[in-house]
Amino acid sequence: MTTTTGPLATRRLILQGAASVALLGLGNLPFAATPARAAANDKYPEEAFRQKNEADAIKALYGKTAEPSDKVKLDAPEIAENGGVVPVSVTTTLDKVTSISFLVAENPFALAASYKFADGTIPAVANRLKMAKSTKLVAIVEADGKLYSATKDVKVTVGGCGG
Amino acid sequence: MAIRRRDFLKSAGLAAASLGLPRLARGTEAASIYDLERFGNARILHITDTHAQLNPVYFREPSVNIGVGEMAGRPPHLVGRAFLERFGIRPDSADAYALTCLEFEKSAGRFGKLGGFAHLKTLIDRLRADVGEKRSLLLDGGDLWQGTGLANVMQGRDMVEVANLLGIEAMTGHWEFTYGEQVLRDNLERFKGEFLAQNVFLTEEAAFNDALAFDKATGRVFKPSTIKEMGSHRVAIIGQAFPYVPIAHPKRFTPDWSFGIREEELQKHVDALRGTDKVDAVILLSHNGMDVDLKLASRVTGIDVILGGHTHDAVPQPIPVKNAAGTTLVTNAGSNGKFLAVLDLAIDKGKVSDVRYHLLPVYSELLKPDPGMAELIGRLRAPHVTDWSEKIATPDRLLYRRGNFSGPIDELICTALRTELDTEIALSPGFRWGVTALSGQALTMEDVLAETAITYPETYVQEMTGAQIKDVLEDICDNLFNADPYYQQGGDMVRAGGLSYTCTPTAAIGGRISELKLHNGKTISASHRYKVAGWASVTGQQGAPVWDVVGRYLRSGRMFQERLGSGVTLKGVDDNPGIAGQG
Numbered sequence: 102m103t104t105t106t107g108p109l110a111t112r113r114l115i116l117q118g119a120a121s122v123a124l125l126g127l128g129n130l131p132f133a134a135t136p137a138r139a140a141a142n143d144k145y146p147e148e149a150f151r152q153k154n155e156a157d158a159i160k161a162l163y164g165k166t167a168e169p170s171d172k173v174k175l176d177a178p179e180i181a182e183n184g185g186v187v188p189v190s191v192t193t194t195l196d197k198v199t200s201i202s203f204l205v206a207e208n209p210f211a212l213a214a215s216y217k218f219a220d221g222t223i224p225a226v227a228n229r230l231k232m233a234k235s236t237k238l239v240a241i242v243e244a245d246g247k248l249y250s251a252t253k254d255v256k257v258t259v260g261g262c263g264g
Numbered sequence: 265m266a267i268r269r270r271d272f273l274k275s276a277g278l279a280a281a282s283l284g285l286p287r288l289a290r291g292t293e294a295a296s297i298y299d300l301e302r303f304g305n306a307r308i309l310h311i312t313d314t315h316a317q318l319n320p321v322y323f324r325e326p327s328v329n330i331g332v333g334e335m336a337g338r339p340p341h342l343v344g345r346a347f348l349e350r351f352g353i354r355p356d357s358a359d360a361y362a363l364t365c366l367e368f369e370k371s372a373g374r375f376g377k378l379g380g381f382a383h384l385k386t387l388i389d390r391l392r393a394d395v396g397e398k399r400s401l402l403l404d405g406g407d408l409w410q411g412t413g414l415a416n417v418m419q420g421r422d423m424v425e426v427a428n429l430l431g432i433e434a435m436t437g438h439w440e441f442t443y444g445e446q447v448l449r450d451n452l453e454r455f456k457g458e459f460l461a462q463n464v465f466l467t468e469e470a471a472f473n474d475a476l477a478f479d480k481a482t483g484r485v486f487k488p489s490t491i492k493e494m495g496s497h498r499v500a501i502i503g504q505a506f507p508y509v510p511i512a513h514p515k516r517f518t519p520d521w522s523f524g525i526r527e528e529e530l531q532k533h534v535d536a537l538r539g540t541d542k543v544d545a546v547i548l549l550s551h552n553g554m555d556v557d558l559k560l561a562s563r564v565t566g567i568d569v570i571l572g573g574h575t576h577d578a579v580p581q582p583i584p585v586k587n588a589a590g591t592t593l594v595t596n597a598g599s600n601g602k603f604l605a606v607l608d609l610a611i612d613k614g615k616v617s618d619v620r621y622h623l624l625p626v627y628s629e630l631l632k633p634d635p636g637m638a639e640l641i642g643r644l645r646a647p648h649v650t651d652w653s654e655k656i657a658t659p660d661r662l663l664y665r666r667g668n669f670s671g672p673i674d675e676l677i678c679t680a681l682r683t684e685l686d687t688e689i690a691l692s693p694g695f696r697w698g699v700t701a702l703s704g705q706a707l708t709m710e711d712v713l714a715e716t717a718i719t720y721p722e723t724y725v726q727e728m729t730g731a732q733i734k735d736v737l738e739d740i741c742d743n744l745f746n747a748d749p750y751y752q753q754g755g756d757m758v759r760a761g762g763l764s765y766t767c768t769p770t771a772a773i774g775g776r777i778s779e780l781k782l783h784n785g786k787t788i789s790a791s792h793r794y795k796v797a798g799w800a801s802v803t804g805q806q807g808a809p810v811w812d813v814v815g816r817y818l819r820s821g822r823m824f825q826e827r828l829g830s831g832v833t834l835k836g837v838d839d840n841p842g843i844a845g846q847g
Contacts, residue, residue, distance in 0.1 A: 141574075178524050179750045182510045188468075188522075235773070256751050258511060259739045 207236035312573030315411025320377035333747035340577030346841035379601030382633030405573035412438035413713030438506035460503025463489035470520035553754035565589035678761025680817035696758030721808035764831030
């Protein structure tokens with residue numbers, strides 16, 4: 102199942118190292134499409150990534166609070182097959198999306214990844230996040246200057262004892 | 265024998281006129297019990313969780329099967345009298361014996377063993393003949409290949425042969441996956457039916473490395489569904505494998521595959537079957553477990569009936585569940601070959617207009633074993649039965665497993681582990697398979713294997729702090745009592761030997777387990793380290809297989825010298841009808 106050379110290995114290394122840092126540019130965002138406007142806003146959000154709980158991280162990153170929306174579709178397993186690499190993804194039908202972020206409430210630092218979107222790109226991202234224990238997972242979508250959220254509980258279990 | 269016959273006749277509501285018939289006339293009696301009124305235009309037969317029990321068995325249904333949250337007091341979380349009342353079953357009847365724990369030993373003497381594939385074959389053939397060619401289907405919901413010593417040494421090959429002779433046309437899986445991909449694929453090569461699973465996908469790595477898949481575009485490892493022509497109608501069968509295989513079992517068996525409930529993919533697939541393939545009926549052959557199926561039925565639309573398994577709930581009537589587009593019926597068909605479910609459908613163009621459902625107990629004493637199947641079973645067992653037939657102990661009490669927290673079988677296994685491996689505490693998995701042995705019935709290695717035969721049987725001894733022990737108990741307890749069924753895995757609570765505790769099922773994770781004490785009454789300290797024995801670990805272990813340890817202990821003749829007792833005190837569930845004698 103694994104190879105040790107080639108693009109896959111590289112990608113795996115990136116993902117491993119990305120468990121708690123931003124993955125700017127790794128999503129659906131082609132480099133060529135990055136407009137100047139995004140570049141101007143490109144400063145690494147150090148303060149936000151340092152926050153321990155998700156509310157503080159959202160505030161540090163966006164300076165406002167999010168309202169739950171059924172237009173944000175967050176996909177993640179109910180029970181993680183491997184807490185070290187939990188596949189999560191967000192899609193949305195909201196217009197004018199400028200940013201999508203993932204927050205893992207029970208991780209030592211809540212903000213796990215934040216993506217910025219150029220005009221005209223499809224607002225969909227997938228990532229794999231490390232979760233040490235069962236946690237609330239929050240997805241934030243910034244659209245037209247407002248914040249929207251979706252939440253899902255992901256269980257990380259010791260396993261065993263199936264019927 | 266006369267008494268037993270009379271009991272059956274009473275339970276079947278027959279006239280006393282046939283009482284004088286000789287034993288050979290049993291065929292006529294059976295005819296009455298298994299004579300179903302003709303209904304509809306398609307018949308689907310469903311077996312599930314037989315756990316490879318080739319011969320008839322005793323199997324005691326649980327006396328503790330607690331439901332919490334919305335599941336409290338609802339099927340399948342009813343036991344004993346509450347169960348009989350809910351389904352209108354007469355106490356003291358053969359059906360009460362098949363479906364509940366009430367007066368189990370007494371009734372076992374009256375009604376005998378249930379199941380057995382030669383008996384199932386007779387019944388299935390008859391119910392298929394009743395409706396004629398191309399009007400019936402035989403489906404298996406999984407856990408067909410595991411549960412006996414024979415299935416374990418043959419890695420399920422025995423059950424593939426049996427399935428072919430029985431005529432199983434489609435199946436899904438759970439323990440089938442614990443033989444690993446290669447064995448699974450080899451077995452499926454020989455299987456004449458189809459293996460269906462809409463919810464098994466290649467991991468991203470496996471897809472990247474071009475691993476084998478049914479559909480490369482979606483990453484689905486197996487065919488998700490099949491469409492069968494039944495009369496002039498088209499019926500779609502979708503397979504739903506156990507969603508938590510890599511979590512409940514060692515991940516090494518399925519490294520390339522990712523499971524899950526996959527509600528969204530399921531909805532898309534149902535919609536495609538309805539919209540593109542224009543099927544007239546959609547059946548989900550599910551190994552989700554009943555609570556998960558009940559929730560799924562409320563959220564996914566377009567499924568007519570979910571034929572369920574995994575949680576081993578013998579539920580005599582389908583449970584209707586409303587959703588955004590209509591109603592889905594949810595069933596669960598018990599375990600160990602005890603039952604054959606019969607779903608008769610009245611199908612019109614594009615829809616199911618009505619159904620009849622019967623969960624038929626397979627009373628082995630009322631069914632003549634099919635000679636061909638009996639011969640096959642004999643041939644499969646022959647190379648091994650002698651090795652396993654030595655009587656190694658005769659227990660002085662009823663031994664059963666099923667129950668949320670404990671049962672005598674697992675108390676025995678825990679005592680064997682603690683004694684033979686010299687530990688204070690033993691942990692044993694809360695499996696729901698494993699047959700029942702009557703008091704005074706001599707046990708053989710074949711019996712021990714029927715409680716322990718898995719592909720990761722290695723025992724272990726390790727040190728755990730009191731805090732770690734509590735965490736493990738909390739974690740597994742949440743798999744059972746999480747208020748949201750999608751977070752449940754469907755097994756029972758881990759069995760603890762040498763340890764007593766209080767459990768509050770209605771609490772949240774972290775707050776259910778309290779008052780942990782050693783067998784001698786000493787309180788468990790969070791920081792103290794305890795020696796713990798166990799088996800069936802999801803991480804690799806090196807110890808002797810558990811059946812050897814249990815066999816050694818039984819041979820020593822010490823069986824029940826130690827005080828037994830579950831050691832679990834329940835809190836907050838006083839009126840819960842999921843506990844016998846309550847509600």
